[in-house]
Amino acid sequence: MTLVAGIDSSTQSCKVVICDADTGAVIRSASAPHPPGTEVHPDRWWDALGTAVTAAGGFDDVSAVSVAGQQHGMVCLDDSGRVARDALLWNDVRSALSAADLVDELGGPGAWAEAVGVVPVAAITAAKLRWLADNEPGNADATAAVCLPHDWLTWRLRGSTDIAELTTDRSDASGTGYFGAASGEYHDDLLELAFRGRRPGLPVVLGPGDRAGTTSTDVVVGAGAGDNAAAALGLHARRGDAVVSLGTSGVVCAVSDTAPCDAAGLVAGFADATGRHLPLVCTLNGAPVLASTAKMLGVDFDEFARLAISADPGAGGLTMVPWFAGERSPNLPDATGTLTGITAGNLSPATIARAAVEGLIASLVYCREKIEEQGERVERVLLTGGGAKSAAVRAIAPALFGGEVEIPADGEHVALGAARQAAWALTGELPEWDVPRETLTATATPEVYERYREIADAVAASAP
Numbered sequence: 001m002t003l004v005a006g007i008d009s010s011t012q013s014c015k016v017v018i019c020d021a022d023t024g025a026v027i028r029s030a031s032a033p034h035p036p037g038t039e040v041h042p043d044r045w046w047d048a049l050g051t052a053v054t055a056a057g058g059f060d061d062v063s064a065v066s067v068a069g070q071q072h073g074m075v076c077l078d079d080s081g082r083v084a085r086d087a088l089l090w091n092d093v094r095s096a097l098s099a100a101d102l103v104d105e106l107g108g109p110g111a112w113a114e115a116v117g118v119v120p121v122a123a124i125t126a127a128k129l130r131w132l133a134d135n136e137p138g139n140a141d142a143t144a145a146v147c148l149p150h151d152w153l154t155w156r157l158r159g160s161t162d163i164a165e166l167t168t169d170r171s172d173a174s175g176t177g178y179f180g181a182a183s184g185e186y187h188d189d190l191l192e193l194a195f196r197g198r199r200p201g202l203p204v205v206l207g208p209g210d211r212a213g214t215t216s217t218d219v220v221v222g223a224g225a226g227d228n229a230a231a232a233l234g235l236h237a238r239r240g241d242a243v244v245s246l247g248t249s250g251v252v253c254a255v256s257d258t259a260p261c262d263a264a265g266l267v268a269g270f271a272d273a274t275g276r277h278l279p280l281v282c283t284l285n286g287a288p289v290l291a292s293t294a295k296m297l298g299v300d301f302d303e304f305a306r307l308a309i310s311a312d313p314g315a316g317g318l319t320m321v322p323w324f325a326g327e328r329s330p331n332l333p334d335a336t337g338t339l340t341g342i343t344a345g346n347l348s349p350a351t352i353a354r355a356a357v358e359g360l361i362a363s364l365v366y367c368r369e370k371i372e373e374q375g376e377r378v379e380r381v382l383l384t385g386g387g388a389k390s391a392a393v394r395a396i397a398p399a400l401f402g403g404e405v406e407i408p409a410d411g412e413h414v415a416l417g418a419a420r421q422a423a424w425a426l427t428g429e430l431p432e433w434d435v436p437r438e439t440l441t442a443t444a445t446p447e448v449y450e451r452y453r454e455i456a457d458a459v460a461a462s463a464p
């Protein structure tokens with residue numbers, strides 16, 4: 001049996017799956033945690049990757065590997081390939097004002113959407129580079145190359161220390177703000193604008209089925225991808241599918257033949273991992289909303305789900321707008337969460353749990369609407385990410401998404417997408433792997449979403 005491996009180096013952990021290259025069946029898997037926080041030394045990702053690979057039985061019998069990673073994180077390397085400073089992650093919002101400055105300097109959001117399909121917000125790498133140039137000029141001057149988490153791990157797996165050998169792929173490059181998914185090219189002028197005249201080296205952009213190289217033990221290393229593009233690949237997403245991910249972020253994305261151009265800046269024009277496009281809306285508040293609320297209630301996930309399911313739709317009139325960590329969609333980096341509609345009669349652990357789940361899912365229904373406003377018709381919702389393990393999410397998401405969602409069989413879909421890409425790099429053909437799914441249904445509750453939107457819009461209008 002030929003084995004291929006997929007790695008998902010995401011915000012909270014590193015997951016490894018080792019699969020049969022013909023069928024995609026998972027033969028071995030493991031994971032290891034990443035440190036908390038929004039600023040991390042990339043060596044910690046390498047440590048976690050090593051721990052997870054060892055726990056998964058190693059790569060001695062593996063023929064190919066690909067890495068999918070959290071998008072946008074700014075990894076700065078000096079001219080000898082050393083990390084110049086800790087990486088700023090996608091969810092680090094210190095670059096919010098830098099993003100706003102960049103938008104103004106190019107002539108507004110429409111100019112960015114036209115140029116690269118992405119309007120800078122704090123998450124986008126270009127905004128992080130601007131923050132670095134303005135706040136740590138010494139570190140900016142020391143930056144001879146800039147790359148993304150999956151680029152850096154791919155490079156390390158190949159054993160390289162030469163920054164000229166860095167590689168990336170379209171899906172992740174399209175989240176930088178200086179690569180256009182439509183043109184397939186870097187925009188050096190935008191890199192220079194962001195980094196105040198500096199032009200660090202950038203990774204070579206590989207095609208989705210290309211090889212980046214090999215490891216020292218001759219394991220083929222694929223191009224890799226951004227984690228959301230890898231999830232779409234792992235789920236065999238087709239046109240009409242909305243992939244809804246509840247990881248640290250909340251994400252709705254759709255595979256498309258055309259690049260979106262959203263001057264409002266909510267729908268990012270990313271590329272997918274097959275040569276097509278991946279219009280995507282991302283929130284800063286995914287599954288951790290459930291963890292924080294469960295912690296506040298003093299219950300574990302099972303009890304939290306039981307409580308949420310036990311309350312009626314609408315949570316007795318409670319509405320939660322879950323912008324706990326600030327928010328990206330809508331772009332309100334300094335926003336905070338809101339719980340409203342409280343009366344003496346409706347405040348209980350069950351209604352609070354229900355309001356958290358409904359608010360979280362509603363925030364993603366909003367993202368789906370934005371994707372649809374770009375002309376993508378959504379026929380099917382595929383739910384993935386750690387939060388999709390919640391029984392409450394499984395029960396309540398169909399009600400908010402219009403009556404039905406599909407849950408692919410339990411699995412690490414980002415890592416599976418990376419493994420599928422590894423098989424592609426190995427054989428030259430993208431394999432067809434079976435992805436069993438279950439359809440979940442519930443009575444639709446459009447009134448819950450309408451109420452959420454009324455309140456979320458009002459909160460947004462008064463947000464800092």
Ligand SMILES: Nc1ncnc2c1ncn2[C@@H]1O[C@H](COP(=O)(O)OP(=O)(O)O)[C@@H](O)[C@H]1O
Nearest residue numbers: 010011012013247248287301385386387389390
């Ligand atoms: N049963 C559950 N109920 C609610 N949340 C869960 C459950 N299981 C896992 N999670 C949450 O899923 C998140 C991890 O999901 P994951 O997709 O791996 O995130 P990331 O890719 O951002 O690292 C964590 O915030 C964790 O608390």
Ligand SMILES: O=C(CO)[C@@H](O)[C@H](O)COP(=O)(O)O
Nearest residue numbers: 010011070071090247248249
């Ligand atoms: O910033 C984005 C997408 O634009 C995030 O989706 C990151 O890619 C992190 O993903 P998770 O760790 O939440 O899966």
